[in-house]
Every structure is written in C-alpha cells, then in structure tokens.
Amino acid sequence: ARGWHALTRRGMQLDLPPGRLADAVDANRRFLLLFHDGGDITPGPFTYHRFWFRDAAYMLSALDAYGFHQESREVIDHFRDRQRVDGFFLSQRQEWDANGAAIYAMAEHWRLTGDGSVIDATAIEHAVRWIERMRNRKRKRRDPALRGLLPPSVSAEHLGPLDTYYWDGFWSLRGLVDGAAMLRASGAEEPARRAEEWAVGLRRDIDSSLALVEARLGSKVIPAGPRRRIDPAIIGSLVACWPLRLWAADDPRIAATTEAIRERFCIERAFFQGISHTGLGTYLTMQLAFVELEAGDRRAIDRLEWMIEAAMPTMTWPEAIHPQLGGGCMGDGHHGWAAADLLTFVRRILIRETGPAAAGGGTENGLALCTMLPAAWQGQPIEVHDAPTYFGRLSFVLRWHGDRPALLWELDKRNDAPVRITAPGLDPTWSTTDPRGDALLGPVGVP
Numbered sequence: 001a002r003g004w005h006a007l008t009r010r011g012m013q014l015d016l017p018p019g020r021l022a023d024a025v026d027a028n029r030r031f032l033l034l035f036h037d038g039g040d041i042t043p044g045p046f047t048y049h050r051f052w053f054r055d056a057a058y059m060l061s062a063l064d065a066y067g068f069h070q071e072s073r074e075v076i077d078h079f080r081d082r083q084r085v086d087g088f089f090l091s092q093r094q095e096w097d098a099n100g101a102a103i104y105a106m107a108e109h110w111r112l113t114g115d116g117s118v119i120d121a122t123a124i125e126h127a128v129r130w131i132e133r134m135r136n137r138k139r140k141r142r143d144p145a146l147r148g149l150l151p152p153s154v155s156a157e158h159l160g161p162l163d164t165y166y167w168d169g170f171w172s173l174r175g176l177v178d179g180a181a182m183l184r185a186s187g188a189e190e191p192a193r194r195a196e197e198w199a200v201g202l203r204r205d206i207d208s209s210l211a212l213v214e215a216r217l218g219s220k221v222i223p224a225g226p227r228r229r230i231d232p233a234i235i236g237s238l239v240a241c242w243p244l245r246l247w248a249a250d251d252p253r254i255a256a257t258t259e260a261i262r263e264r265f266c267i268e269r270a271f272f273q274g275i276s277h278t279g280l281g282t283y284l285t286m287q288l289a290f291v292e293l294e295a296g297d298r299r300a301i302d303r304l305e306w307m308i309e310a311a312m313p314t315m316t317w318p319e320a321i322h323p324q325l326g327g328g329c330m331g332d333g334h335h336g337w338a339a340a341d342l343l344t345f346v347r348r349i350l351i352r353e354t355g356p357a358a359a360g361g362g363t364e365n366g367l368a369l370c371t372m373l374p375a376a377w378q379g380q381p382i383e384v385h386d387a388p389t390y391f392g393r394l395s396f397v398l399r400w401h402g403d404r405p406a407l408l409w410e411l412d413k414r415n416d417a418p419v420r421i422t423a424p425g426l427d428p429t430w431s432t433t434d435p436r437g438d439a440l441l442g443p444v445g446v447p
Helices: 002-008 020-035 053-065 069-076 098-113 121-135 166-185 189-217 232-240 252-264 282-294 299-310 336-350
Strands: 013-015 270-273 279-281 328-330 351-354 366-369 382-389 392-401 404-413 420-423 427-432 436-440
Touching (some): 002 020, 013 020, 020 053, 053 336, 053 382, 069 098, 098 121, 098 166, 121 189, 166 189, 166 232, 232 252, 232 270, 232 282, 252 282, 270 282, 282 299, 282 336, 299 336, 336 382, 366 404, 404 420
Parallel strands (some): 366 420
Antiparallel strands (some): 351 366, 420 427
C-alpha cells in the first residue's frame, strides 16, 4: 500500500472541488497506471487487453500530461520493436493510422518533457517515408476524390467496414508534421525537409478531395471518407481539430461537422454511434466536447457532466452505453481510451497550450489557465501542482475573495522565450508574460 501511494503521488497533483468529477479524476489517474503493462499500454483489462497504436496515442499523451513520463517512455521505447522493415508500425493489420499515431505519441512526450532522447531519427525517417509511399501506391485512381489518400483500411471500427478514410489521412498528416519537427530537432535536416514537403502534398490532396466531396454532398460536413454520406462516422473527422490540431475549431469544415453531429446524432447531451458501437459513445462524446472546448462553447461542459453521470460506481466507462438500460453495450467494460479522454479534458479546462507551439493560432506561445470551469466550481478553490506543459512545469492556486478570484502561479520555464499567461474563464482581458507572480482578477461569473 505504501508503494502504491508513493507511485501515485508522482506527477501532476490536483486539488479540485469535492464531488464526483474530482473522484473520477483521482480514480482514473490510478487506472491509467494499471493499463500500463511495461512495454505495452492496453485499452482494456479483458476484451481489449492488447496493444493498438491508436489507443496508445490517446493514453500515452494522457500519461505524459499528468506527469507519468517514465511509464510513457517505457512504451515508446518499445515502438521500434513493432516497426517492420518497410517502416510500418504494426499493431494490427491494415490500420493505416498507426504510423501517425506512433509519431504523435513520441512528439507529445517530447513536447511535454523537453527530452530529445525520445527522438529515434532512423525510426521516424522510415515511418514518414512509409506514409508517403502508401498514399501514392494507387496515385492514378479513377475517382479523383481518392487520389493521394491512403488505401482502404479497417482502422477505427467506429468508422465502419473497409474503406478509404479521412481519419487515416489526418493521422498521417500529423505524423508527417511532427516527424519533420523531431527530425529537424535531431539535426536530420534533409529528411525533415522531405517530410515537410510530403506534409504539404498530403494536405493539398485532402483539401482537393474534400472540395470534390463538398460539391457532391452540397455541404462542408466532412464524411468519414470520400465515398461516404453524412452518417454517424463523421465524428471521426473531428480529430483534424482535436487532438491533431490541423484545423481550428472555427474552420468552416469543422464547424459544419460539429453542428451536424449535434443536430442529427446526439441523444440529449451524448453522441449516439449507430455504426458498430450502437450506443452512446463515451470517448466519442468526449471527442465532441474537445472540439467545443476549442471553440469556447460551454456545451463542452454539458458533455463532461454527462460523462460523470454515466460512470459506473467504480468511476469507469465501457466503450458505449445502452441508451435505455444505462449499461455497457460495446467493447471492454473498463475502457482505457475513455479514461484517458476524461483525464485529458479536465487537464485542458485547467491548462491549455496556445500559440504556434500548440498549433493554436496567434503569434505568441502561451498557457490559458482555467479556460472553462464547471458552474459547480464557481467560488471553489483549485490547486494544480507540477503540471508538465510545452513550455515548462506549471503550478497555480485559485482562491476566491467573495466573487473576486485570486490566481497565484509559477512557471518553471525551459528557456527564456516569452510565454503569455491568460485566464479566459476568469477574466478574458487579463494576461501577463511574467513567469511567476500573482494577479487579483475580478468580479466574474460563470455563464
């Protein structure tokens, strides 16, 4: 018991207002460690006690965001064991999102720790080359909407059966962008330049394909693939906004897709996936919440509250929930991707990286603290200690004097580059670039 207590006292520590949300965060920090199996991390203890690069990307980034860098690094160090000689990171057959997911997980570890030793330039060079080679295997396809995209796959089952999916293209594009950044940081200038050129080419081909599909559908909504209609699988297209940050939440295509999901595929606050899962999606509802958070839309908090209300007594979630019975109806009963999304979402309402380093728009890197808080937290103290960020280790304390919040904070920066601190959920007009200090803001109210 003492050993387990010491293990879980590492990393980012949160002191949140008491309630089910705080209990869920506390429990799932520990559950995330239990999903870690040495060189593997698995999205379930039973049915899904296997390794997928896709699930690992979400779970490893959550581990790193909460400061469990040792466990994340142990899994990443075993990625090379799964890479074939052609450069493909193999966890499951015909899952073409794997290379992008593997590179993204490496890059997030690098961004949150500043540790360049995680960059395996040889493995990354082979991986980005595989992406470029795969997407050009059938360059002269008859359907111009398919040109330059990856071949048909069975990547994420919530998309549907074997088909050409934008999901694979989005993950691959993020892999090329992150791969180029890491190759350049390791001194491999020529491979980095090629990866950047390939990223420009893939982005161009995705944009061209989407323009043709928009003309066919008469809508900017991004279907799951070029040959698909507007069905529930469009939820997968939101990854272009979060976590991949290729497009902003106010991009017309992301905005149209988000609105279509809300209008056509939600039951009250939760997303209903009628393909494969046939239930209320847990991590899929959170996918919608992440994009709404990026857009500054408080409906994101409604999704979070649904997630907490839908939790099992042990603060766990199945992959999908029966809309009438309330129990699990898909996948493992304790789903690691859902746990990771809950943790990552709470971290992002407390701390969000902004600016070029986070592909968040603007010209100046920054940290947005308390960006969107639940109404129940109004007037309640919050403490965050030793939070890893792209710019260094952050701690802050929020206290209230009546309706006036006092924010005390400290950022242990990695370098001298300026970082702008804001608190949009407390006072949208306040900001500072001082790496340590306090600010009395106020009076504010939660909308």
